[in-house]
Amino acid sequence: MTTQQFGASPVDAVELNALDPSDISALDADTQQLIQRRRDVMGPAYRLVYTDPLRPVRALGTKIVDVNGDEYLDAYNNVPSIGHNHPRVVEAVTRQLSLLNTNTRYLCSDIIDYAEQLTATHGPELRNVMFTCTGSESNDLAMRMARHVTGGTGVIVSNHAYHGNTRDVSGWSPSSGGGWTQRADVRLVPPPDTFRTTASAVAEEFADQVAACIADLADDGIALAAMIIDPLFSSDGLYADRTSLTAAAEVVYRAGGLVISDEVQPGFGRTGDAMWGHQRWNLDADIATMGKPMGNGLPIGGVVAKPSVMSAFGSDVPYFNTFGGENVPVAAAQAVLDVIREENLMANSADKGAQLLAGMRASLQRAGRPSDVRGAGLYLGVEFVTDLDTKTPDPLIASAVVNGMRRRRVLISVVGPYANVLKVRPPLVFSQSDVDRFLTEFDHVIREL
Amino acid sequence: MTTQQFGASPVDAVELNALDPSDISALDADTQQLIQRRRDVMGPAYRLVYTDPLRPVRALGTKIVDVNGDEYLDAYNNVPSIGHNHPRVVEAVTRQLSLLNTNTRYLCSDIIDYAEQLTATHGPELRNVMFTCTGSESNDLAMRMARHVTGGTGVIVSNHAYHGNTRDVSGWSPSSGGGWTQRADVRLVPPPDTFRTTASAVAEEFADQVAACIADLADDGIALAAMIIDPLFSSDGLYADRTSLTAAAEVVYRAGGLVISDEVQPGFGRTGDAMWGHQRWNLDADIATMGKPMGNGLPIGGVVAKPSVMSAFGSDVPYFNTFGGENVPVAAAQAVLDVIREENLMANSADKGAQLLAGMRASLQRAGRPSDVRGAGLYLGVEFVTDLDTKTPDPLIASAVVNGMRRRRVLISVVGPYANVLKVRPPLVFSQSDVDRFLTEFDHVIREL
Known part of the structure; x- marks a missing residue:
């Protein structure tokens, strides 16, 4: 219910x-x-x-x-x-902006240092990162990777999910509003509503619903690319249960799909008990995407993925993002990571x-x-x-x-x-x-x- | 040829x-x-x-x-x-970052001031603007607008165009590489190659090619949404002729499509003879998109459009871009606009x-x-x-x-x-x-x- x-x-x-x-x-x-x-x-x-x-x-x-x-x-x-206008971010941005702000076609050590520290917070499987400017770009890129790696096109999201504003991402963001219509390759799964279902039943019910989505896609001849989930189900009304996704992820893996954890909301320590939402589920997501708090207001996003996923995509597709990985947003992001630890x-x-x-x-x-x-x-x-x-x-x-x-x-x-x-x-x-x-x-x- | x-x-x-x-x-x-x-x-x-x-x-x-x-x-x-690290941008960003850097869900005058000045450089028809973080997001949003307004889905781009890195934009960026394959709703038009065609013939040839694309789309039952063109045909090899597009635009208008001018390359005065590429053609584009130089390295992009286009889209679709229109990128963009004039x-x-x-x-x-x-x-x-x-x-x-x-x-x-x-x-x-x-x-x- x-x-x-x-x-x-x-x-x-x-x-x-x-x-x-x-x-x-x-x-x-x-x-x-x-x-x-x-x-x-x-x-x-x-x-x-x-x-x-x-x-x-x-x-x-x-x-x-x-x-x-x-x-x-x-x-x-x-x-x-x-915190608004944190002095460490102001200092880092001002210093870097007076020094250098260029792109990833040149070789700079600051982005590599940051990339290594960021991936280290995600756990042993998620060792690669690519940089974008926004959470929308991160989710758009993550789904491109998932389709490329799996060969599938099917997408599973929660009933009232929001993952971003590009044309593709809007297509699997049912809470976008504006007469959103469901695409043929998208399936919606009800969130694990712990207010209306007992905590003990919610994980199993969610896994069953995901399995039904996959079966329904298969009936239409559509292979699954990925299930993408905000681990807090923020726009569905906020369901923070720690058990909800593990069984569902197994169902996705068995169907050959990937699990993408949209960390724009729960990431960077917000949940208090883990740096990333996917870690609260004891789940190795295949891809984790980042945005909003990453640079404390400087536009920067990221896609962290298993090397098997990123290699398959990156070897074939020469993706370039002009501002993604510039020195100044990276300096802001480094300050954010430092402050989260130090404070x-x-x-x-x-x-x-x-x-x-x-x-x-x-x-x-x-x-x-x-x-x-x-x-x-x-x-x-x-x-x-x-x-x-x-x-x-x-x-x-x-x-x-x-x-x-x-x-x-x-x-x-x-x-x-x-x-x-x-x-x-x-x-x-x-x-x-x-x-x-x-x-x-x-x-x-x-x-x- | x-x-x-x-x-x-x-x-x-x-x-x-x-x-x-x-x-x-x-x-x-x-x-x-x-x-x-x-x-x-x-x-x-x-x-x-x-x-x-x-x-x-x-x-x-x-x-x-x-x-x-x-x-x-x-x-x-x-x-x-x-110029790298222009002191006016460093000063503007530092000042604003110590003061306020928030989003468009609150009411701030700085973004309105900038929006009015930016649209004023475009000429009388292009009076509305929306803000993004990158040229890719701008082009993705512009094409969403074009599809929404026209009801069509067909896209015409030049043979070796590059308009960005989202899933949708990659689909009409044939120079993306990585085994790019042409979508059913995309048609390619050869650029106005002034090195191999006489200057007097290039505009007519280009218009004929565009007409052929529209006819080919119609044969497949696909209505035109827009032709999107970089006015310098940068990734096609740089063709800066001022006469190439006027006749082709008329063809597009007669077919009910929009003309989108991708100003990421020519915009903000680069061509020396106009602030915007579409102005060099004496053309009122329906939409003009901006990115790269807009904030001199701070991630900011924009979509300028005729009010008829933007109203139709904006009234129906509640688009929100977290970083798009934040105070700090806008402060950088304001400094850029000021310096272009003053210097x-x-x-x-x-x-x-x-x-x-x-x-x-x-x-x-x-x-x-x-x-x-x-x-x-x-x-x-x-x-x-x-x-x-x-x-x-x-x-x-x-x-x-x-x-x-x-x-x-x-x-x-x-x-x-x-x-x-x-x-x-x-x-x-x-x-x-x-x-x-x-x-x-x-x-x-x-x-x-």
């Missing part, structure tokens, strides 16, 4: 939480004018979050200051993973995440608010439902909490096919006083609902 | 000019070890240019200094378009480009070397042939010149389906002394062939 039963037309999480551009009359004149200029020159694709859009002018660590001088606690942004950010993520989880759960129980609090480290979800018997999604409560927190100057968002799951995903440097401030405001908002 | 007649198996320009990784014994021990480490961790996809790879450690303006302290004149790199880099490109063209032509004529020197501004090509009667491509001479120039510490490369065309494409800040140094070394190399 999954959330899939609740109607056929999932809500767009961003839409629900976004400013309605046709109704901005409540905003001040300056903000209205800026929104109009933005719309005129950047078109309608760009959305602003919150009913009262945030106008940031500076940031540091876990704090963002807006145009009015008001300070916000950032409990949402995972790109500045080691013990994985341990901090585990500690502060556990406190946030327990604190939010206590507030919700005191208020008698039907919900499920879950997650790993500093990636937490709070699913709101109308009641605990039917567990019917309640997106309006989630939206009220997000905008209530924003009024109390704490930034979070919502996620999931019904936009009824709070997304709490702060920079990993979240401090004890940040935790205290967050929980104080959260308790206020929950009590006032 | 085009170069297509010379055999069915074009040479990979990078391959021909690349280091053969199986034969590095002539290099010093330190370089050999670095190459081995790189291969071990980054796999076989990465190529190094030159038979003796360059090991840069710092750069400034038009100069690159290698690990031995030797200074090279950079007449190749178009990413650092306003009169378009005029410099025209002036120094004309001198390089005349000087190279004189050296080649003195040496009696059968060749064609062509280009626009600071994007110049020198095509080597065995003789001027058959005009048979001569890639070995081109390779000898590239490596000869590298030994004399000037960096250039080769391009074109037969890798027989020198690619001379320096930063736009190329100075008078740079021109003199380049031509002196070029004359030496040509005389010693």
Whole structure:
């Protein structure tokens, strides 16, 4: 039993939480004018979050200051993973940008040093890396590799997966919205919904669903290329169970497919108990892809793979990425890796995440608010439902909490096919006083609902 | 009559000019070890240019200094378009990185200011812009727009086009190499080869070829989405004629398709006579795409489009690009735009480009070397042939010149389906002394062939 039963037309999480551009009359004149200029020159694709859009002018660590001088606690942004404007990144980028910023057609040692350190964090099988600029490029490249190596074209993703914005990746990102239609070579598998299925049954159910997808592809004469999964099932509503994927991966391997672990969300220590999501499953993924937090905001992504996979692809296809592996983004990425180690950010993520989880759960129980609090480290979800018997999604409560927190100057968002799951995903440097401030405001908002 | 007649198996320009990784014994021990480490961790996809790879450690303006302290004149790199490590970019990036680097879900004025200035350089029709991180992402997004707006799927590109590295874009980048196979919805058109066709006939021939492509697609029941063209036909061997595309564009419009101008190579003033390649044709492209030089090395790309195109796409598809439009890359892009204006880099490109063209032509004529020197501004090509009667491509001479120039510490490369065309494409800040140094070394190399 999954959330899939609740109607056929999932809500767009961003839409629900976004400013309605046709109704901005409540905003001040300056903000209205800026929104109009933005719309005129950047078109309608760009959305602003919150009913009262945030106008940031500076940031540091876990704090963002807006145009009015008001300070916000950032409990949402995972790109500045080691904190907004971390001095180590500023220093590394400034130094490297004054020195050299060129491409991989020349021989530089900095990228090799970084590549060796990055692959070493992944475990013995994933020893090769290629560099891109974004998570979208990483997933696009990973699937090119999987198709090349397997000869198959079939792709399995979770029901409400998001893996990126290129044409190909959009084709297997059902949460892309915009009238997304399912391609003939794509199959969707329900996420391991630990809120609606017992923990002991979830892994077996998930493996059975994956097997059904493979059989269905085979019925259409389509061989499997890969199953690509975000180990936290972030856009499906956040399911952080550690047992869900191992059996399913075996099913994929038996069918000759590859397992791609999309580490854009869980990677770089966010879960607190592992550097990479695939390690939480005791799983050797064939490919792991990286993006967002890799350079703390400098655009850099990566694809780590087993040498057998990367050799087969790289020997045949002369892939080149102009900015991928430039010295400056690599310098930023090196600083991020160093800071994660030196500031013990994985341990901090585990500690502060556990406190946030327990604190939010206590507030919700005191208020008698039907919900499920879950997650790993500093990636937490709070699913709101109308009641605990039917567990019917309640997106309006989630939206009220997000905008209530924003009024109390704490930034979070919502996620999931019904936009009824709070997304709490702060920079990993979240401090004890940040935790205290967050929980104080959260308790206020929950009590006032 | 085009170069297509010379055999069915074009040479990979990078391959021909690349280091053969199986034969590095002539290099010093330190370089050999670095190459081995790189291969071990980054796999076989990465190529190094030159038979003796360059090991840069710092750069400034038009100069690159290698690990031995030797200074090279950079007449190749178009990413650092306003010069390596331009102080204005260093200053802008450092300042912004210490202040704020966030995404387009919040409301910031810097990106709107830049968007307005950027679109203003394109002319009255192209008034909307969306931001990406790379030229590949820009072209991928542009073609998604074209398909969405037209309902067609057919794509027309030039014979040896390169538009990027995503799965979709690779499908219409025949020069990608690696056993590229032509998709059913892609048609190839020979470039307007001004070396083998008279200038007066080239536009009409090109339009006829485009019409034939459209008819061929229609025969297969495929409606045209777009013709996407690099206005300099860079990877086809560099054809900079200003008359080639106008008639062909009319053919495309009559068939209901869009014209996409890939400005990654000609854009930002490189041609010396226009800010954008499509302007050289007196053509209002429907979409223009940008990448490489936009942020002088900071990863940023863009898609500029007619509001009718962007509205139709953006209203339906909630495209989001995490790093696309972040404050730091936008700050770099703003500095680039400012410097192009303030340092009169378009005029410099025209002036120094004309001198390089005349000087190279004189050296080649003195040496009696059968060749064609062509280009626009600071994007110049020198095509080597065995003789001027058959005009048979001569890639070995081109390779000898590239490596000869590298030994004399000037960096250039080769391009074109037969890798027989020198690619001379320096930063736009190329100075008078740079021109003199380049031509002196070029004359030496040509005389010693």
